[in-house]
Amino acid sequence: MHRYLPHTEDDERLMLESIGAKSTDDLFTDIPRELRLGRKLNLNNSLSEIELSDHMKGLSNKNKSSDNLICFLGAGAYDHFIPSVVKHLAMRSEFYTAYTPYQPEISQGTLQAIFEYQTMICSLTGMDVTNASMYDGATACVEAAMMAVENARRSSIIVSRTVHPEVRKVLKSYMRFRDVEVIEADMADGITDVEKLKPLVEAGTARVIVQNPNFFGIIEDLTEIEKMVHANKALLIDYADPISLGILKSPGESGVDIVAGEGQSLGNSLSFGGPYLGFLATTSKLMRKMPGRIVGQSEDADDKRAFVLTLQAREQHIRRYKATSNICSNQGLNALAAAIYMTTMGKKGLKEVAEQSAKKAHYAMKQLTSSGKFKPLFNKPFFKEFAVMGETPAGKINDELLKHNILGGFELNNEYPELKNGLLICVTEKRTKAQIDKLAQEMEVV
């Protein structure tokens, strides 16, 4: 007997009798003999809970977590504060052991939480509608691109080189197989080069992806790009950091058509890169092209307010190959965590997180560049990440920092060969003055 398998021998006998089978083997006679494995699986023996837990702790202890390291690494995954209530509430098993709310009468908890999530994401982004989550930021951005590139055949899309390299890589994989050309727009001093973008947009490519704050943490002024894109009847997609939206102008205010982004910072742990959640929001005009699940408010037979999945005619289970996307399971639990996070931090808290991150990042920049050993790589307004460079290769600096239990920045030359020795430093509200000073001190002596 295994602890997860309840049948006793008697149960099994009784059931087989009822079916009219002699043994469970009889239930597999439909599998041709030559296709049967005919041997035992070459796997471990079953472990008890104690053995399992020991084994897992052994593996986990081989990793250095942010409990032991001071994290100045960002680049798309962020060490922001997660209030204790988030995990407690998201891990209520009525939430996490349910599936997609196809039976709304017994799924009002999930449905209402998604409705609240949608409301808060729309408020943050300044957009009209959003969906119940995508796999992650990168795939959300690709879905936004696919929304924009309507007739996929021999089409193209422009993406700024200041967009996260991982996002551009995922975009390229998808678009390669859809015969959509991905055109990278160059950058100048760490932002999208508007002069170089112009001829590309005017040449008829009707979609542009930018990131704000961009991969280097720089806040790009979208005013000119927006005007240019819309003057050419094109669509503007913005890849946004939700935490920054506590203080920065929303994409909606900037006239963006589709917003995508990585929602991990909203109450989800780093977890070696996943599970996170992608968010995607757009205008009412593009609503029916949106992928993924959407919750709407309605009423039940007694006129009581109730929530239900809506606009399902866009989805794969109805439209099959004509669907707006193939997504089915999404990142529901991570979206729930995001909803709980946004609720807990609230109007003032999210703003304070954004302000503290920005102020601490600016303090860090000042400390790191004060002696002249490191210089700012760009001279542009930034949010919580910034790039510096010195004479020492970034990899060497990081190796040294690690010896002092500091997780250094992202080594920019890995993705931008021209930015030799560039280090992208991230500072969240969790970092203290003492930690920043320590970083500056250690970098000074490398």
Added chain:
Amino acid sequence: MKNYNSLIFELSKEGRKAYSLPPCDVPDISLDSVIPPSLMRDSEPELPEVSEVDVVRHFTNLSNKNYGVDTGFYPLGSCTMKYNPKINEDMANLSGFSNIHPLQPEATVQGALKLMYELDGMLSEISGMDRVSLQPAAGAHGELTGLMIIKAYHESRGDKKRKKIIVPDSAHGTNPASAAVAGFEIVEIESDKNGAVDLDRLKAVLSDEIAGLMLTNPSTLGLFEKNIKQIADLVHEAGGLLYYDGANANAIMGIARPGDMGFDVIHLNLHKTFSTPHGGGGPGSGPVGVKSELARFLPVPVIEKKGDSYILDYDRPDSIGKVKSFYGNFGVAVKAYAYILSMGGEGLTDVSRKAVLNANYMMSKLKKYYELPIDQVCKHEFVLSGLLENDNHIATLDVAKRLLDYGYHPPTIYFPLIVNNAIMIEPTETESLETLDSFIDVMIKIAEEAKEAPDILKTAPHGTVVRRIDEAKAARSLILKWDGTYLHKE
């Protein structure tokens, strides 16, 4: 608190807060001095202002309006709603797994890489494939990744004509949708009267334009595709590849393997077969497995072992690239890995045996009251076609809604599309005989009610927190976020 009916926004009161942060300890600056005010928001985002107790009660009350596997029986066909072991959640929450950054140096994440490498090996053994990537985030994402691999394979041979994918009409909606996202044309083939692939119809569409065939085995009817070897041979002879949708792998672990059936590319669903929770819609994880000839096309990075250490290998020129940031839903992979260790090889085989036993037991009892269109031994699930006697025109939806009154999550309904009024029941192996019997009794009772008191079914549910919901109204009024205008109706 069944009648709890507040939105969090309706509880909001200016000045309340649920969070605490330490005072900002760096010298204060005015952000206006470093960020141009034109780039800043004019007004604060409309988020709630509530206390911590408000947050806790609100989401606790919402959770009480939900039904999960921990609440009760959840025989949602095709979704494998088995018990989600609690220890796995604890393991994924260990700080060494949950608090590591994806871009940390490899030397600081050796445990995580080892786990992923070993899980690749375990899933390869279970499926009979040679290499598995954990990058795809769900089943549909795995399908898309697999189809990209198939396309890359044909292109690498200079074979550019193969732009079509064959999908049986019994397939899940994600199959054709994924093929379309991967830039394929879809050729749908009609199944035979037993829901299996019709060999003549298959032959008729095979040509040098076919890139491959997508198949679920056991099929979406819960039946083993007996001709699989022949199907594989036909597709391979025509130069195509065979894709396996692993949604139904819970039926065959340790008994048969897609890799031995002739499949070239597969995905598995960790959130079905390997017990990771469904999260109210996700996160899932849809690892993709391939035969060795196709391993060079797998997404980057691939985890390799070099001496005693594990590395992320990006140096793979033929790779399709990345399909997701970083390495997939790692936290989900941790739970699946823990599950496999808990079960062991023999345990997993027992899982499939018991899953199939449970399904056949229920099928043998229920076919006396509900129409069973294809009466043969089933695998881990079976599909009924509405009530056997149905003079009162009771819809499958009515049966499902009535089950809610009896405290059950209904089966999957109206899928697969090739069965009228489909009721797709997947009990899973973690359910006891008593649970199955109680559910069977209720299904029989509902069949009686259908004859004697049809209105109870047509107006069901009666005892849930809300009653049947007006979906048309939702689609008409399109209230997709709180607009602040709703007044309490109670």
